[in-house]
Amino acid sequence: MRPLARGGDFWSGLALAALGAYIVAQARGWDYTTPDGPGPGFFPMWYGSLMVALALALVVRSALARTEHAKVRWHEVGRAVACWGAFAGAIALMNVVGFTVGFALLTWFLVAVMARRPQREAIVVAVAGAALFYGVFAWLLELSLPKGFLF
Amino acid sequence: MDILAGLMQGFQVATTPTALGMCMLGVVLGTVIGVLPGLGPPATIAMLLPLTMKLEPTGAMIMLAGIYYGAKYGGSTTSILLNVPGESSSVVTCIDGYQMARKGRAGPALGMAAIASFIAGTFGVVALMLIAPMLARVSLAFSSPEYFALMVMGLAMVVLLAGNSLVKALLAMLVGLWVSGIGTDLFTATSRFTFGTVQLLGGVDFVVVAIGLFALGEVLGNMEPADPPKMLPVPKGLRNLLPTWQDMKRCRFAFVNGSVIGFLIGVLPGAGATIASFISYGIEKAVSRHPEEFGHGAIEGVAAPEGSNNAETGGALVPLLTLGIPGSSTTAILLAALILWGFKPGPLFIQDSPQLFWGLVASMYIGNVVLLILNLPLVAVFAQLLRVPAHILNPLILGVSVVGVYASGSSMFQLGLLALFGLVGYLMRKLDYPCAPMVLGLVLGDPMERALRQSLMMSQGSLAILLRPIPLTLLVVAAALLAVPLFRKSNALRVQMLDREEA
Numbered sequence: 282m283r284p285l286a287r288g289g290d291f292w293s294g295l296a297l298a299a300l301g302a303y304i305v306a307q308a309r310g311w312d313y314t315t316p317d318g319p320g321p322g323f324f325p326m327w328y329g330s331l332m333v334a335l336a337l338a339l340v341v342r343s344a345l346a347r348t349e350h351a352k353v354r355w356h357e358v359g360r361a362v363a364c365w366g367a368f369a370g371a372i373a374l375m376n377v378v379g380f381t382v383g384f385a386l387l388t389w390f391l392v393a394v395m396a397r398r399p400q401r402e403a404i405v406v407a408v409a410g411a412a413l414f415y416g417v418f419a420w421l422l423e424l425s426l427p428k429g430f431l432f
Numbered sequence: 433m434d435i436l437a438g439l440m441q442g443f444q445v446a447t448t449p450t451a452l453g454m455c456m457l458g459v460v461l462g463t464v465i466g467v468l469p470g471l472g473p474p475a476t477i478a479m480l481l482p483l484t485m486k487l488e489p490t491g492a493m494i495m496l497a498g499i500y501y502g503a504k505y506g507g508s509t510t511s512i513l514l515n516v517p518g519e520s521s522s523v524v525t526c527i528d529g530y531q532m533a534r535k536g537r538a539g540p541a542l543g544m545a546a547i548a549s550f551i552a553g554t555f556g557v558v559a560l561m562l563i564a565p566m567l568a569r570v571s572l573a574f575s576s577p578e579y580f581a582l583m584v585m586g587l588a589m590v591v592l593l594a595g596n597s598l599v600k601a602l603l604a605m606l607v608g609l610w611v612s613g614i615g616t617d618l619f620t621a622t623s624r625f626t627f628g629t630v631q632l633l634g635g636v637d638f639v640v641v642a643i644g645l646f647a648l649g650e651v652l653g654n655m656e657p658a659d660p661p662k663m664l665p666v667p668k669g670l671r672n673l674l675p676t677w678q679d680m681k682r683c684r685f686a687f688v689n690g691s692v693i694g695f696l697i698g699v700l701p702g703a704g705a706t707i708a709s710f711i712s713y714g715i716e717k718a719v720s721r722h723p724e725e726f727g728h729g730a731i732e733g734v735a736a737p738e739g740s741n742n743a744e745t746g747g748a749l750v751p752l753l754t755l756g757i758p759g760s761s762t763t764a765i766l767l768a769a770l771i772l773w774g775f776k777p778g779p780l781f782i783q784d785s786p787q788l789f790w791g792l793v794a795s796m797y798i799g800n801v802v803l804l805i806l807n808l809p810l811v812a813v814f815a816q817l818l819r820v821p822a823h824i825l826n827p828l829i830l831g832v833s834v835v836g837v838y839a840s841g842s843s844m845f846q847l848g849l850l851a852l853f854g855l856v857g858y859l860m861r862k863l864d865y866p867c868a869p870m871v872l873g874l875v876l877g878d879p880m881e882r883a884l885r886q887s888l889m890m891s892q893g894s895l896a897i898l899l900r901p902i903p904l905t906l907l908v909v910a911a912a913l914l915a916v917p918l919f920r921k922s923n924a925l926r927v928q929m930l931d932r933e934e935a
Binding site for chain 1: 483486600603606609610613619620622625651652653655656821824827828830834835839842844850855862864884885886888889892
């Protein structure tokens with residue numbers, strides 16, 4: 282996996298500066314010190330402030346850098362994001378159809394769509410994988426798997 | 433005498449059928465994930481951790497530790513046959529191991545990797561057994577200020593050696609501290625960063641973050657297309673795997689170098705097996721009578737790094753078990769496992785849980801022997817794992833991740849967090865932010881805040897309590913470590929080492 286360079290530093294720096302500012306803002310609402318010693322706002326105030334300072338340093342350094350930004354390979358990023366979307370979607374779906382069906386659908390997507398394998402292979406892998414997980418974890422190890430309101 | 437008695441007790445624990453079975457399972461799993469590029473010990477241990485909650489803790493710890501050191505044995509197979517490291521600690525083995533394989537000496541390279549791993553791995557366990565009880569006795573004198581300073585130094589070391597950019601490593605560590613702060617403050621019962629949700633009042637489960645960052649992040653990274661490398665053939669028959677007497681003679685110093693350097697680097701937080709293997713390789717080349725052969729298939733170039741990355745395991749367990757301070761992502765997950773099972777790693781750990789400590793030590797002796805057997809005659813079998821296609825492996829990793837997280841809390845909210853941290857893990861890889869400082873920040877955040885607040889309560893708010901000799905020394909060392917990048921020459925050395933690690 283090729284890392285993104287300068288452009289990524291700039292935007293991630295901004296995002297982390299915003300997170301740091303949020304931490305500081307929240308920490309200001311809690312006691313910095315109490316009669317017994319440091320309060321709940323003490324530690325977050327320090328690391329939040331440090332986060333803002335470091336993130337802004339990253340933003341400034343990235344903005345001032347003269348080197349060209351590495352070209353983003355959107356196709357690569359798109360594949361990873363599609364996989365993540367399928368995973369997040371499968372988890373949402375597990376609320377409805379339970380683990381076994383949700384996992385089978387996710388596996389089918391990864392094999393048929395992402396890996397571009399033949400449909401027959403994708404279906405076999407999906408069904409076998411779901412059955413394997415049910416057999417090993419639910420039946421053999423007696424672990425509870427996510428349940429949906431349908432299954 | 434105490435040590436001998438402890439070791440005897442340990443062997444009684446480790447030779448029970450259950451413990452032996454767990455040890456075998458751990459080292460086999462470790463070898464498998466070591467052979468497979470793209471799936472490392474932190475991801476595997478994090479995924480399996482929730483599933484071990486039903487198991488007896490000693491057996492479970494023996495298994496998880498088996499995965500940890502077993503992966504280092506397996507990692508060399510991929511380095512030698514594919515020129516792709518199965519583990520980051522096997523990167524340097526590619527240099528001479530692959531060259532040996534190209535010259536038709538894959539067998540002796542694989543054999544030497546297994547033998548050096550066995551010798552140094554066993555040395556690491558002996559040193560762990562001798563040094564851990566001594567360090568535990570010394571650290572009994574530690575109180576909150578010393579612990580706070582020790583954790584700061586550990587984090588500084590991890591940050592220094594975690595990535596090319598110190599700023600990014602520090603930011604990753606701060607995000608880890610923030611995530612550890614989510615939930616209810618134990619001192620004042622104040623809710624912090626819970627976004628008004630009840631589910632976050634108890635904090636963010638470490639397992640969810642670790643599985644998201646490592647397992648899910650790894651799968652998402654694997655989605656990017658890459659040309660599959662071609663594997664060189666594995667020689668058949670044990671005779672073809674054994675190095676010659678001449679090879680063994682050439683590697684005498686490499687065994688000592690790898691063992692000692694690996695263990696010492698392991699004790700230091702943050703440095704880890706990869707750094708240990710580079711340093712021992714560098715030393716080996718520097719003292720060799722044939723430095724020109726390095727990079728072209730010198731067998732010492734396989735023995736030294738493979739030895740050191742295995743001796744590092746014993747070293748890394750010393751601060752973990754005696755101080756409760758992990759030095760890497762994997763040991764951070766092992767620390768979380770011990771805490772989840774109700775143990776308190778620290779100065780009293782050996783005294784309070786002798787069965788677990790000595791059982792683990794004894795199991796590591798057994799595990800190293802099993803790994804030698806697995807990685808000599810059976811190396812061809814494990815090499816076949818490299819033929820498992822990614823489109824079969826990736827769904828399995830995702831499935832085990834979901835089951836693992838759900839088993840730890842039976843909550844769909846946790847699965848949502850898993851998806852979120854998976855995306856964070858992918859973005860961190862993509863944006864070149866190291867994951868190790870974040871995981872260590874997450875594990876150490878809570879105890880570090882507690883230690884700092886307790887220290888300041890003891891001193892009624894005066895920071896002078898941190899100026900006691902031990903905390904002051906540790907804090908000065910931490911500051912010096914973080915100042916390294918300010919000095920052009922030392923930073924160039926640091927970046928050069930990390931660049932080679934990434935290459």
